[in-house]
Structure formats: C-alpha cells, structure tokens
Amino acid sequence: MTPVHNSRVLFNKIPTGYPIPGETTVYDDTPTIDLDNVALNGGVLLKTIALSIDPHMRGKMRDASIKSYSAAYEVAKPLSNYGVAKVLRSESHKFQPGDFVVGLIDFEKYTVRNDVDALLLINNKFNLPLHSFLGACGSRGQTAYYAWREFVKPNPGDTAFVSTGAGAVGAVFVQLAKEAGYKVIASAGSEKKVEFLKSIGTDVAFNYKTEKTADVLQKHGPVHIYFDNVGGETLEAALSNMADFGLIIACGMASGYNSAPYHVKNLMSIVAKRLTIRGFIASDFHGKYRDEFFQEIPPKYAQGHLKIMEENIIGLENAEEAIVSVQKGTNWGKVVVIVADA
Amino acid sequence: MTPVHNSRVLFNKIPTGYPIPGETTVYDDTPTIDLDNVALNGGVLLKTIALSIDPHMRGKMRDASIKSYSAAYEVAKPLSNYGVAKVLRSESHKFQPGDFVVGLIDFEKYTVRNDVDALLLINNKFNLPLHSFLGACGSRGQTAYYAWREFVKPNPGDTAFVSTGAGAVGAVFVQLAKEAGYKVIASAGSEKKVEFLKSIGTDVAFNYKTEKTADVLQKHGPVHIYFDNVGGETLEAALSNMADFGLIIACGMASGYNSAPYHVKNLMSIVAKRLTIRGFIASDFHGKYRDEFFQEIPPKYAQGHLKIMEENIIGLENAEEAIVSVQKGTNWGKVVVIVADA
Numbered sequence: 001m002t003p004v005h006n007s008r009v010l011f012n013k014i015p016t017g018y019p020i021p022g023e024t025t026v027y028d029d030t031p032t033i034d035l036d037n038v039a040l041n042g043g044v045l046l047k048t049i050a051l052s053i054d055p056h057m058r059g060k061m062r063d064a065s066i067k068s069y070s071a072a073y074e075v076a077k078p079l080s081n082y083g084v085a086k087v088l089r090s091e092s093h094k095f096q097p098g099d100f101v102v103g104l105i106d107f108e109k110y111t112v113r114n115d116v117d118a119l120l121l122i123n124n125k126f127n128l129p130l131h132s133f134l135g136a137c138g139s140r141g142q143t144a145y146y147a148w149r150e151f152v153k154p155n156p157g158d159t160a161f162v163s164t165g166a167g168a169v170g171a172v173f174v175q176l177a178k179e180a181g182y183k184v185i186a187s188a189g190s191e192k193k194v195e196f197l198k199s200i201g202t203d204v205a206f207n208y209k210t211e212k213t214a215d216v217l218q219k220h221g222p223v224h225i226y227f228d229n230v231g232g233e234t235l236e237a238a239l240s241n242m243a244d245f246g247l248i249i250a251c252g253m254a255s256g257y258n259s260a261p262y263h264v265k266n267l268m269s270i271v272a273k274r275l276t277i278r279g280f281i282a283s284d285f286h287g288k289y290r291d292e293f294f295q296e297i298p299p300k301y302a303q304g305h306l307k308i309m310e311e312n313i314i315g316l317e318n319a320e321e322a323i324v325s326v327q328k329g330t331n332w333g334k335v336v337v338i339v340a341d342a
Numbered sequence: 343m344t345p346v347h348n349s350r351v352l353f354n355k356i357p358t359g360y361p362i363p364g365e366t367t368v369y370d371d372t373p374t375i376d377l378d379n380v381a382l383n384g385g386v387l388l389k390t391i392a393l394s395i396d397p398h399m400r401g402k403m404r405d406a407s408i409k410s411y412s413a414a415y416e417v418a419k420p421l422s423n424y425g426v427a428k429v430l431r432s433e434s435h436k437f438q439p440g441d442f443v444v445g446l447i448d449f450e451k452y453t454v455r456n457d458v459d460a461l462l463l464i465n466n467k468f469n470l471p472l473h474s475f476l477g478a479c480g481s482r483g484q485t486a487y488y489a490w491r492e493f494v495k496p497n498p499g500d501t502a503f504v505s506t507g508a509g510a511v512g513a514v515f516v517q518l519a520k521e522a523g524y525k526v527i528a529s530a531g532s533e534k535k536v537e538f539l540k541s542i543g544t545d546v547a548f549n550y551k552t553e554k555t556a557d558v559l560q561k562h563g564p565v566h567i568y569f570d571n572v573g574g575e576t577l578e579a580a581l582s583n584m585a586d587f588g589l590i591i592a593c594g595m596a597s598g599y600n601s602a603p604y605h606v607k608n609l610m611s612i613v614a615k616r617l618t619i620r621g622f623i624a625s626d627f628h629g630k631y632r633d634e635f636f637q638e639i640p641p642k643y644a645q646g647h648l649k650i651m652e653e654n655i656i657g658l659e660n661a662e663e664a665i666v667s668v669q670k671g672t673n674w675g676k677v678v679v680i681v682a683d684a
Contacts, residue, residue, distance in 0.1 A: 069613075229607060250609075253610045261610070262607030264605065265605055265608060267573060267592075267603070270621040271593065271594060272411045272623075273621060274411075274621045275619075275621045276619070277612060277619055279615060279616040279617045281613065281616055289515050
C-alpha cells in the first residue's frame with residue numbers, strides 16, 4: 001500500500017504565557033507512513049481516534065531541566081496526552097487488530113508502540129462513545145473518583161467546595177459529593193457552566209468572574225472539603241472559609257500555569273484550623289482504584305446518572321487551538337480532539 | 343492575715359509589631375489579696391510558681407473580634423499561659439493544699455480558680471524541677487510528642503527537617519526523630535543553639551542567619567518530614583526540597599507573627615510532590631496521648647536522655663521583657679518565669 005500522510009503536532013518552543021499555535025506548537029503534515037509494512041518489532045500499530053486536551057499539558061511545556069512529576073515535552077517531538085486508539089496491526093499477544101486502547105498517545109495520526117503494557121484495553125460493554133474514555137469514564141473521571149475514594153471519609157450534611165466545578169474532573173467530584181449527601185458549592189467561569197452545575201444538583205453554583213469566591217464561601221460555608229484545581233486566590237478564599245479539621249485536596253493549581261502565581265497570604269489558617277492538605281496525582285492510584293472505577297462509573301454514565309459537559313473538536317489540525325482554549329478557559333466542556341472515525 | 347500584694351501583668355494594648363513592655367502589657371503591683379479569707383466558692387487558691395513564655399502568646403494579643411483557635415487576651419485583664427502553681431487552699435475534692443498543678447494560669451502571683459477540671463495534678467515521681475513541667479515534660483514536650491505520634495509512621499533512614507530546632511518543641515522533636523533512626527537536619531538562629539543541636543545528635547545543624555536554608559536542604563535533603571514552626575521563607579525552602587509523598591507538620595508560622603507574612607511562592611510543589619500538610623495544635627490530643635507522654639517523657643528527661651535548653655527568668659516583674667525576647671528570638675532557651683519558690 002502506498003504510504004499515507006502521518007500528520008502530527010510537534011512541540012516547538014517553550015512558551016512564556018499562553019501557548020501560541022504555530023510557535024509553541026507546530027502542525028506538521030509532511031511525514032508519511034506505510035501502514036502495511038512499517039516494522040512493529042513485537043509492538044502494535046495504532047490509529048489515533050481521539051486525544052484529550054487538558055490543563056496539565058501546559059506544565060509539560062517547560063525546560064526539561066526543571067523536574068516535575070510529569071516529563072517535559074521534547075522540542076521537535078510530538079505532544080502527547082491521554083488518547084483512544086484502534087489497533088490496526090499487532091505482533092503482541094496482548095492486543096488484536098480491531099481492539100481499542102486508551103493510554104498516553106502521541107499527537108499523530110498513526111503510531112507504532114512497543115511499550116504495550118502502557119496501553120489499556122477498552123472493555124466497552126455499554127457501547128459508549130469512545131471519547132467518553134477520555135472524560136467521565138477516563139482520566140478525568142478517574143482523577144475525581146480516586147481523590148474521593150482515597151481522601152474523603154464521607155459525612156453526609158458536610159459542605160464540599162469544588163473549583164472548576166464544570167470541568168470534567170470537577171463535575172464528577174460534584175456528583176460523587178452530592179451522591180454522598182454533601183451540600184456542594186462549585187465555581188465556574190461562565191453562566192453556561194453555572195447552569196450546567198445547577199443541572200447536576202450543585203446546591204450553590206456561581207460564576208467566580210462576577211461573584212467573589214470569598215463572599216460566596218463566607219455566606220454558604222464553612223467548607224469541610226475543598227477540591228482544589230486552581231490554587232491562588234481561590235485557595236486563599238477557601239483557607240479563610242474552611243471548617244476546623246477540614247480537608248483540602250490539592251489536585252492542580254491552574255491559576256498559576258500561564259502567569260506568575262498569586263501568592264496565598266493566609267497559610268496560618270492551616271495551623272489555626274488544623275487543616276489537612278493532600279497533594280494528589282491520579283496516576284498514583286490506578287493500581288488501587290482503577291478496577292472499581294470501571295465497574296462503577298461507566299454504567300452510571302451510560303444511564304445518564306453522571307454527566308459532564310463535552311466538547312468535541314474535529315481534526316488533529318485543530319488541536320493547537322483546542323490547547324489554547326483549555327488554558328484560557330474559553331472552552332465550555334471537556335475538550336477532546338477527534339482525530340479519525342473508529 | 344493582712345492582705346498581701348497580688349502583682350500581675352495586664353494586657354493593655356494590641357501591638358502592631360513586637361510587643362512593647364509598659365505599652366502592650368503593664369506590670370501592676372496595686373492589687374492585694376487576703377490569702378486566708380478570700381472566698382473560694384468550691385474552688386482552689388493557687389500560688390503561681392512558674393509561667394511559661396511561648397511564641398504563640400503573640401497570637402492572643404489581637405482584636406478579640408478576629409477568631410482563632412485560641413481566645414484573644416482581654417484588655418485590662420492578666421495575660422495567661424501554661425504555668426505551674428501550688429495549691430494553698432482547696433474546697434474541691436480534686437486537690438489538697440500542697441499539691442502542684444499545671445494548666446493555663448493567669449500572670450498573677452495568686453489566683454482563685456473554680457474551673458478545677460482545667461488544672462492537672464503534677465505527679466512528680468522523679469522529683470524533677472517544677473519548671474520542667476512547662477518545658478520538656480510539659481506543653482512543649484507534648485507538642486512535639488503528640489505531633490510525632492499522630493502523624494509520623496517512622497521509617498528509619500528517612501530525613502527529618504526541624505525549624506526552630508533548638509527551641510523546646512523542636513529539640514524534643516529532633517530527639518524523637520533521632521531515636522527513631524532518622525537523619526535530622528535542624529535550623530536555629532545562633533551559634534550557641536547550633537552547638538546545642540549538635541550535642542543532642544542532630545546530623546546537620548545550621549544557623550539560618552548565616553546559611554541559606556534552601557542551600558542546606560538541597561545539599562542534605564530531600565526531606566521526608568518537615569516539622570514547621572516558622573512558615574514563610576523556611577516553608578518555601580522546605581517545599582522545594584521535600585521528597586515525593588513527604589509530610590509537613592504545620593505547628594506554627596512564627597515568621598509572620600510580628601510582621602507581614604512572607605508569601606510562599608511554590609505551593610504547586612504540594613501537588614507535584616503529592617505532599618501531605620497537617621495543621622496541628624497540641625491541645626487537641628491530650629485525651630489521646632497525654633497519659634503515654636507522662637509515662638514516657640519524664641523518665642527520659644530525669645535520666646538525661648532528653649534535653650532542652652532552659653532559661654529561667656526570676657520574678658514576675660521580668661515577664662514582659664521575657665515575652666519580647668521570645669518573640670525576637672533573642673532568648674537562648676525555653677523561657678520560664680519563676681514567680682515564686684515552691
């Protein structure tokens with residue numbers, strides 16, 4: 001068979017603020033691949049179906065000499081993130097042609113992978129759309145679910161506060177908290193997101209751009225659990241309105257990803273209120289909770305009992321703009337780039 | 343019997359920086375008390391023997407409308423803090439004349455107390471100096487011991503970092519960590535304190551005024567447990583040098599008590615390193631650990647196996663200056679004001 005184009009999105013230059021399409025990243029349509037004959041060396045040939053676009057990608061656009069929990073993107077190599085792919089050919093006993101897998105996938109149309117243990121077979125018994133394994137039924141849902149399971153001793157009637165509540169992670173956390181009998185306060189950055197938060201049962205949903213977080217928390221708190229995805233000024237407002245012995249799950253500090261971090265001024269509240277803060281990265285807990293997650297969450301999602309806002313962007317050539325929109329928060333739902341039909 | 347003077351130290355005015363003797367506090371020699379005839383109403387008459395002077399007293403010199411874990415001092419009323427007192431008369435079945443008690447005691451020579459349940463009988467079977475029940479064998483030792491017991495799962499060979507390591511709380515924590523097989527890094531503010539830290543087995547003792555904490559931690563870390571009594575810049579240095587999954591016990595943030603707090607810039611380390619931070623106030627744990635504390639610590643102290651630097655100031659009239667020295671860190675040991683002979 002004639003080689004086909006194997007388009008990809010390359011990391012090109014470390015950004016100082018928001019990433020810039022064409023500068024920070026480059027869409028490269030030049031490579032080709034011979035799908036029938038490319039050597040697999042015991043691995044698999046994947047066709048990329050969908051790629052997740054997430055806030056934490058910004059943290060990987062850094063100087064590789066700066067250590068962090070997640071490796072930096074390498075200049076002149078493709079970006080990568082959670083993705084769903086179809087197995088076209090396989091020399092591994094783990095996968096058959098036609099299988100769908102989820103894992104960290106490069107931003108290119110076709111990929112040969114030899115690290116087959118890093119790929120997870122999708123058992124799609126509820127016939128869900130494949131992109132859902134990147135959202136509620138994938139890494140986003142896992143982040144919320146693992147955090148809930150690992151750190152929360154549910155106490156019905158307590159109050160939970162979720163920042164970026166309309167994001168996929170936040171929305172799943174909101175719904176887990178509601179199911180457990182919590183009063184839930186959640187913030188988002190647009191009226192549309194606030195409406196969504198109300199539709200999934202959030203008791204107090206507000207737009208942090210038009211209402212001060214500190215005021216809302218003072219009125220509706222104190223907060224027993226704060227699920228923090230933004231840090232900065234929102235964390236400061238939460239610290240001032242935590243209940244004694246409250247818990248803060250520090251899942252991300254997106255407010256500082258593209259600009260100088262806001263410096264929290266009231267850390268003494270940690271002592272005065274005997275707070276617990278738990279830094280959290282979901283991937284630490286796959287071994288502990290992933291099986292339970294797949295038993296519990298996909299059926300809820302299939303039945304409509306667990307919802308997130310979903311925003312599918314068609315075409316790998318639009319991935320760069322999708323990355324920017326997620327960093328700026330101008331997206332309105334969980335962003336997935338649909339690279340190809342299954 | 344003729345009434346005697348009942349000197350006291352009154353809280354007079356909320357300070358903006360360090361407390362100022364004669365302005366923030368006032369020594370008042372005018373009251374008198376008739377020790378034989380003062381009405382007890384079922385309570386006890388105490389003679390104050392010794393009063394502890396601690397950093398956290400600054401936090402109580404605030405506007406009473408500002409809520410915190412510990413009540414604000416009331417203007418025109420005596421200061422109070424941990425103290426040892428002798429029971430002179432008793433109408434309570436809990437105490438006999440001649441008993442010694444420890445508890446929160448007003449800064450005055452004699453006190454009638456009706457809340458006898460707030461006082462603890464001292465069982466001094468090792469015949470220790472009474473002021474030790476305010477230091478290693480009292481609230482200071484309890485703070486370190488309770489924190490250790492509640493939060494640390496000992497892992498010999500790990501590294502602990504203790505700020506204000508030569509203070510009574512820090513020194514007890516250092517010795518508990520050494521006993522458990524930790525490598526211990528500890529900071530203090532003078533060469534004399536550094537010498538003391540070395541004498542109790544600290545592996546890396548340094549003067550934070552002449553060496554940068556961040557440099558020392560980078561060289562001798564990473565840090566698995568940070569016992570934080572100062573917050574601010576030291577906390578920032580620790581965050582940058584914590585091991586993944588490390589623990590920070592937030593016991594106090596003295597660096598911000600007398601001046602605007604330093605704003606920690608690297609809170610994202612909490613997420614990236616999956617740190618746990620536990621805000622901690624010792625008095626929450628008396629019920630859980632106090633009995634064990636009194637079984638374990640006084641014998642060690644009596645045998646010389648647990649040491650702190652001790653600085654006794656003679657005379658209640660010198661309490662105000664003692665308070666300032668503890669806030670400024672110009673004291674060289676655990677400060678106790680000896681009010682009277684036993």
